[in-house]
Amino acid sequence: MKGQWYRADLHLHTPASEDYAEPNVTYLELLQKAENKGLDIIAITDHNTVAGYRALLQEVEELTLLERLQRLRADEKRRLDEYRRLMKKILILPGFEFTTTFGFHVLGIFSERTSVRELEHVLMELNVPVDLLDRGATEVGATTDPLTAYRIIAQHGGLVIAAHANSTHGVAMRKFPLGGQTKIAWTQDPNLHALEVTDLESTGRFTTASFFSGSKPEYPRRMHCIQGSDAHRLSRDPKDKKLLGVGDRVTEVFLEERTFEALKAVFLGQDFALTRPYRPTKEAFDHVQAAREQGPSIVQAFHESMAKQGGRLHKIICDVAAFANGHGGTIYVGVGANPSRPPTGVDDPDAAVATLKAELQKKITPPLEVSIDVLESQGRNVIRITVPEGPDKPYAVDGSLIYVRQEAETSIAVRDEIVQLVRDALTRASKKEEEQEARLPEEPSKPAEEARPLEGLPVPPPKTGVEIVETVERKGVLYHTLRDLRNGHLVKNVTRSSARRLWRYAITQHETNPVDESKIKWRANIGLLRSHTRGGKRRYDFVQQDTAGNLHVYDGVTEEGIGGEWAQFLEENPSSEEEA
Secondary structure (H helix, E strand, O other), X not given: OOOEEEEEEEEEOOOOOOOOOOOOOOHHHHHHHHHHOOOOEEEEEEEOXXXXXXXXXXXXXXXXXXXXXXXXXXXXXXXXXXXXXHHHHOEEEEEEEEEOHHHOEEEEXXXXXXXXXXXXXHHHHOOOOHHHOOOOOOOOOOOOOHHHXXXXXXXXXXXXXXXXXXXXXXXXXXXXXXXXHHHHHHHHOOOOOEEEOOOOOOOOOOOHHHHOOOOEOOEOOOOOEEOOOOEOOOOOOOOOOOOOOOOOOOEEEEEOOOOHHHHHHHHHOOOOOOEEEOOOOOOOOOHHHHHHHHOOEOOEEEEOOOOOHHHHHHHHHHHHHHHHHOOOEEEEEOOOOOOOOOOOOOOOHHHHHHHHHHHHHHHEEOOOOOEEEEEEEOOEEEEEEEEOOOOOOOOEEOOOEEEEEEOOEEEEOOHHHHHHHHHHHHHHHHHHHHHHHHOOOOOOOOOOOOOOOOOOOOOOOOOOOEEEEEEEEEOOEEEEEXXXXXXXXXXXXXXXXXXXXXXHHHHHHHHHOOOOHHHOEEEOOEEEEEEEEEOOEXXXXXXXXXXXOOEEEEEEEEHHXXXXXXXXXXXXXXXXXXXX
């Protein structure tokens, strides 16, 4: 792959921000500090203003004019030469940190060819008052809601990033009194290109990046997560290490060329290994190991080998089809899911990639475009297959076998699931035709309505697991109707012998282990029946009593689906995001 890694700090303030800690710092000193920290790309993002970026350009223009008039003093010439040297070495992007309604912060970053006048026009379109355009204040009155802000910045060609999303003034911060549906809309909108987070260096299952990995039912879109310094000073405050300086929290981006267009393309794309936290004194960030620490999920799978013997290659192909029939996913070949074991690796990755491409082209119909590349983990080559959500579902293996992904398992789809895939595809096609025909003016975006409990249920069910909603007996065999809690789809006529793992577990409990209400840990009218570990994941069986007194049992619920009032049954865990 052509290109190289560039160090970027896309969140820098200048003295043009009202809350800047060192008002006497010069713009040349800021650029010199960026060079000293090894930065290749920076974005100047003052609060609700481009006055800082304008001041930098004006100083250079004034010095250039004096040079043309041959009135440049020796110290001014040294200053101009230094500016020219640094501006050639560092890509300086203009932008701003916009304060939306409710106080959320959004970064808008633009091409260096964007004029100051254009940027101020964008700020005025975002309802920043004209008399406050130069102030650099964090608060500028009633402006624009986050969704509208995303759209306006994107329409003007900007890169849209939610600033410190998991922290203060962030759209994904914890315990803010907004409902789950609103938070989902504000973090999954297609005009939002990335989330800036403060815990990118952290590992494990409870980081912001893992929350937005695409495994959450309410958050199916995987988000690019980056880090920035949000520097309001040149160097880190020695009295408060949380107050960072220029380049103290950096993201590395793999680009074919160091341009705004290439940078934006990364965030609009689906290759999540093109960004990583920069670690000046540590080993390079290992994307494969980070994925293993999150574990297998509805959007992630691991295979130690792709040998045809034993059907291992066939299982990989089935995973590809299953991800395409869902919301997409990533498959790693040459490494197991256990993060404590070293990768087995792939000895001849070029030959393996060629084999995969040939087999996928031959085995999967209709044709599906996937991305296959090679990453390194602990000195071993690992193949990564990035599967998009298929635009032409359902996808079949060997012409007739349709696979779906349920949590961390790939299984052959049953009849009702195939019917639902076809219905969803027809609905999407119909909506697309209607949109193309109508081309109505875009209405101002609004926060999504809050999720309401289903009729008769005090609270909505969890978002993962299954519920047996009906059982009938035919000739001595019990046939069950199950509801997939992730998407609400019903699957009928499932028997204990024909059921896949999670379904079989639920049916076995239903048939042989009836609910003993005395063992339920009740909290009002919802309760925990039992918890258990399967496949390395903790799973919970919940119950709920509806207004008519009927008992609903939700089997095999994973942590990804536990939010709202159900979260009280979880052991307290550190999390970067409060679930909806």
